[in-house]
Amino acid sequence: MTSPVGTVIVGAGFAGIAAAIALKRAGATDFVxxxxxxxxxxxxxxxxxxxxxxxxxxxxxxxxxxxWPEWSRTFAPGDEIRAYxxxxxxxxxxxxxxxxxxxxxxxxxxxxxxxxxxxxxxxGLGDGRSVRTDPREHAPSDGRDIRADxxxxxxxxxGAGGGTRKRSAGEASGASAPNQAPDAAPDGASxxxxxxxxxxxxxARMLRPAGPGDVLAGAANGTAHPAPGRGGTIRAExxxxxCGRLSEPRIPHVPGLAGFHxxxxxxxxxxxxxxxxxxxxxxxxxxxxxxxxxxxxxxRGADVTVFQRTPAWIMPRGxxxxxxxxxxxxxxxxGALAEVRAELYADGEARFASRSGDAAAAxxxxxxxxxxxxxxxxxxHLRAALTPDYAFGCKRVLLxxxxxxxxxxxxxxxxxxxxxxVDDGSxxxxxxxxxxxxxxxxxxxxxxxxxxxxxxxxxEHGTTLDEHWSGGFTAVASTxxxxxxNLFVLGGPNATLGHxxxxxxxxxxxxxxxxxxxxxxGAPVRVSAEAExxxxxxxxxxxxxxxWLTGGCRNWYVDERSGRLTLIWPSTVAAFRERLDRVRSAxxxxxxxxxxx
Numbered sequence: 001m002t003s004p005v006g007t008v009i010v011g012a013g014f015a016g017i018a019a020a021i022a023l024k025r026a027g028a029t030d031f032v033x034x035x036x037x038x039x040x041x042x043x044x045x046x047x048x049x050x051x052x053x054x055x056x057x058x059x060x061x062x063x064x065x066x067x068w069p070e071w072s073r074t075f076a077p078g079d080e081i082r083a084y085x086x087x088x089x090x091x092x093x094x095x096x097x098x099x100x101x102x103x104x105x106x107x108x109x110x111x112x113x114x115x116x117x118x119x120x121x122x123x124g125l126g127d128g129r130s131v132r133t134d135p136r137e138h139a140p141s142d143g144r145d146i147r148a149d150x151x152x153x154x155x156x157x158x159g160a161g162g163g164t165r166k167r168s169a170g171e172a173s174g175a176s177a178p179n180q181a182p183d184a185a186p187d188g189a190s191x192x193x194x195x196x197x198x199x200x201x202x203x204a205r206m207l208r209p210a211g212p213g214d215v216l217a218g219a220a221n222g223t224a225h226p227a228p229g230r231g232g233t234i235r236a237e238x239x240x241x242x243c244g245r246l247s248e249p250r251i252p253h254v255p256g257l258a259g260f261h262x263x264x265x266x267x268x269x270x271x272x273x274x275x276x277x278x279x280x281x282x283x284x285x286x287x288x289x290x291x292x293x294x295x296x297x298x299x300r301g302a303d304v305t306v307f308q309r310t311p312a313w314i315m316p317r318g319x320x321x322x323x324x325x326x327x328x329x330x331x332x333x334x335g336a337l338a339e340v341r342a343e344l345y346a347d348g349e350a351r352f353a354s355r356s357g358d359a360a361a362a363x364x365x366x367x368x369x370x371x372x373x374x375x376x377x378x379x380x381h382l383r384a385a386l387t388p389d390y391a392f393g394c395k396r397v398l399l400x401x402x403x404x405x406x407x408x409x410x411x412x413x414x415x416x417x418x419x420x421x422v423d424d425g426s427x428x429x430x431x432x433x434x435x436x437x438x439x440x441x442x443x444x445x446x447x448x449x450x451x452x453x454x455x456x457x458x459x460e461h462g463t464t465l466d467e468h469w470s471g472g473f474t475a476v477a478s479t480x481x482x483x484x485x486n487l488f489v490l491g492g493p494n495a496t497l498g499h500x501x502x503x504x505x506x507x508x509x510x511x512x513x514x515x516x517x518x519x520x521x522g523a524p525v526r527v528s529a530e531a532e533x534x535x536x537x538x539x540x541x542x543x544x545x546x547x548w549l550t551g552g553c554r555n556w557y558v559d560e561r562s563g564r565l566t567l568i569w570p571s572t573v574a575a576f577r578e579r580l581d582r583v584r585s586a587x588x589x590x591x592x593x594x595x596x597x
Contacts (some may be wrong), residue, residue, distance in 0.1 A: 006030030008116050008236040010104050010453065013042020014063075015242030015506045017085060020094050021065055022507075022514035032234065033094070034118055036103035040089050041082040042244055047289070049270040049441075051296030052078035054289060055317070055399045059337065060344040062501070063088060067337045069330035074121045075399075102231070107239055108458045109485060114239040119231040186321040223381055238486040238517050238525075241453055242506075245491045246566065248447040252284070256422035267293060267443040278300035280436055282427055285443035286312055288398055293443060295402035298411040301363045305435050306407075307427075309418040310395070310553070311386045313369045317399040336490040345573070347425045348500030349473060352572050355393035355498045357547050366392040376404035385416035394551025396498060448567055451492065459484040472559035473566040476527040476535045477583040478576070479509050485524035488513035494539050494569045498548075498557075504573045512580045519588055536564075543570040 006028060009016045014037035014483040023031050039045055054061050058076035062068050066088045072080060089095055101119070106117040163446050249266040257264060265271065267289045279302050283294050297304045329339045353361035370387070377383050386407065388395075406412040417430040426434040451473075454466035461483050468483060470473075473493035481489060489495075490509045496502045516525050543549055545567040548557050557568040569576050 001589055003232065004113075004235045005032050007032075007238040007240060008107075008114065008234055009033045009240040009242055011035065011042065011242035011243055011244060012037075012040040012089075012098055013044070013242065014503055015244070015510070016042075016240070017088055017092075017094065018063060018503075018506050018510040019240045019242050019490060019513060020097060020490075021063070021088075022510040023517065024092065025065075026514040026518035027549060028518045030512060033098040034102045034104055034116075035098055035100050039086070040098070041085050044078050044085065046080040047078060047164065047268050047270070048272070049267045049274075049289065049293050049296075050300060051292040052289075053292060053319075054078070054081060056348075056501045056503075057344050059341050060348065061503055063503065063505060064341075066091065067341065069327055069337055071322060071327075073319055073321050082089070104243075104453060104456055106456055106458075107229070107232040109460045109487075111460065114236045114486065116234045116236055116239065117231070118234065133264075238513075239457075240486065240488045240490065240513055241457070241492070242490045243451070243453045245451070245496055246449070246450065248452045249442075250445050250447050252442065252444050254419055254421060257440070258505075260422050261425055262438045262440065265561055267441055268446075274439075276439065279303070279438040280305070281439045281441060282307065282419070282435060282437040283441045283443055285445065286310070286373065287443060287445055288396060289445075290443035291398050291400045291403040293441065294412045295400075301572055303413075304406075304411070305413045305415055305427075305437065306427060307415045307417070307419045309430075310387070310390075311388045311416075312370065312395060312398045313366065313388050313392050314398045314400050314403060315365070315369050316372050317401045319401055330499040345500070345504070349572050349574065351499040355397065355547070356570065357391070357393065357545065357551075362392045362547070365397075369397075373404055377408035379408070382407060382414060385414060386572065388553075390553035391547040391551030394547040394553040395555045415442075419455075445556060449559040449561075457484070457487070459487070470561070472562040472564045474532055474536045475514065476531050477509075477580045478505075478569070479512055479580070480525065480527045480583070482527050482529045482532040483547050485526045493566055493567065496557075496568055497573070498568055500573050505569065505576055508573075508577050508580050512584055516587060525587060530563065540564060547571055 007023060007030065009019050009031060010033075012033050016033055016035070017040065019438075020031060020033060023029065037045060053073075053075050055075060057074055059067070061076065061081070062084065063372035066084075068084055068087075076084075089098070101120050102118045103120075104116065105119045110114050187257065189473075249268050251266065263271070263274070276297055277300060281297050281302040282305050283290050283297070284307045286306060290306060291312070291314065294306050295302050322356050330340070354365035355362075369392070373383060373386055377386060386404070403412075407414050413432060415429050415431070415435060417433075419427055420430040421428040423434075425436070427437055427440070428434055449472065451465070451469070453470055457465045459465070459468070459481075463483060465481065465484065468481065475489060475493040478493050478495040479488050479490070481487060488509070490506055490513070491502070495505050495509065546565070547568065548555060548565050548568060549563075554560075557565055559566040
């Protein structure tokens with residue numbers, strides 16, 4: 001059955017909810033939201049590992065139209081953010097617009113509208129997400145793994161004494177291990193875990209990458225299967241992709257991992273009800289998820305070993321509980337919460353200098369990070385292993401008050417090299433050290449530069465978004481793509497930040513989309529190939545010379561196919577908004593015939 005609608009929004013996380021609110025404000029209320037899971041929340045529904053929290057202050061991570069005075073802490077825990085989004089959906093009356101359990105399967109421009117095919121999904125495994133990885137069957141499609149190569153480990157570098165002696169997870173890691181410089185896989189608790197499906201219903205479940213046709217079909221909490229005879233086709237004037245920018249967990253190819261005797265799973269697939277008390281847990285990676293997860297596991301009684309390919313720049317987080325008096329003031333005093341939000345925004349914009357390569361700002365920030373390290377970790381060998389050798393800001397700067405303290409106290413053990421193999425039940429590090437473990441958690445990030453929805457969307461020239469983006473993401477105003485009329489991509493090309501709240505960018509994109517959708521007088525919204533080339537050149541010019549490209553590291557902001565900075569916005573929030581305003585004015589300006597461009 002085919003049903004007509006004004007706009008289809010794909011995804012009910014922050015981006016999709018922001019888009020729906022903006023459409024309502026613009027009077028374009030004929031929209032539906034497709035959500036493959038059975039609840040809203042996006043990444044905050046899917047990521048449930050111990051310690052999960054936002055690394056942006058809560059008052060700035062909230063939607064501007066829905067300030068929330070009741071946040072419990074400076075940096076909100078994940079379950080509070082999910083509950084906040086549920087409240088926003090109810091306050092805005094959006095639940096009636098959401099089709100839960102509906103996954104995008106295909107979207108095609110037919111010359112007049114978008115024909116969107118959906119499947120209704122039901123969970124096959126529920127929340128039982130204890131799974132394994134079989135690299136023999138499903139190696140990562142980009143052919144890379146998390147082991148260090150000769151470039152990453154200088155000749156003669158060794159770890160833990162350089163031997164191959166088997167070490168139990170309860171024994172102290174060799175503090176004499178020198179610093180290692182391989183790059184860590186991108187990581188972070190900021191995006192959906194779509195695109196993976198647990199396979200097999202017995203005790204040896206595997207976590208494996210799905211094919212393009214499945215990439216949005218998997219329910220967040222287990223295998224998703226089409227419900228026979230359900231789903232359908234929607235004809236929509238406009239299509240808004242709000243699917244999450246980090247949507248496919250990166251599963252590393254590690255020889256022997258399939259034969260590991262215990263549970264192996266990605267941090268974005270944390271099994272509900274898993275007890276770690278008294279267990280030896282190996283955390284692979286030291287990105288944003290890992291630095292939250294490892295100390296939290298230790299607090300829960302686990303014996304934790306962290307495998308680190310590349311140390312991160314870590315700044316103090318400064319988290320604390322909000323007082324009752326603060327929450328009362330924010331709730332009852334007019335303007336108090338807006339003032340806090342404005343201060344946080346200004347602080348974030350000021351951080352851009354240190355992240356983007358300003359010598360004085362980056363120097364001050366790196367000294368603060370090193371002071372934070374030295375205050376918590378006394379052992380000089382551990383300090384060396386935890387000290388980055390690349391420019392501040394090149395990789396995502398992490399915030400943690402607990403990670404260094406956990407390493408320094410011995411609550412968490414550092415293996416300063418990558419997980420290279422699993423042999424005879426032991427985890428073998430690139431240094432040659434061997435570790436015993438009961439559970440392996442892959443905090444190995446996401447395949448950030450290949451959007452999982454892109455193969456499913458076909459434009460007016462018969463080209464998919466994946467094909468259009470074969471050399472990396474490009475768009476006008478990070479939102480509009482040549483050859484894809486009336487398509488709006490939120491959180492896509494150059495639409496995340498390293499210094500401030502990415503929700504600010506999503507709201508700006510949502511407002512742009514709503515304004516263009518509400519202006520129904522003209523022809524479909526199109527941008528030319530020349531406009532997209534000019535926008536791409538503008539981004540490239542801003543990015544040139546920044547640490548993201550020249551800082552001496554590999555990071556998930558850069559597309560390795562083109563060497564371009566394709567994910568992070570290389571300027572301020574104010575500049576992003578100004579750029580979108582220019583595009584809005586150009587597209588809404590009346591033409592000689594009185595229509596819209």
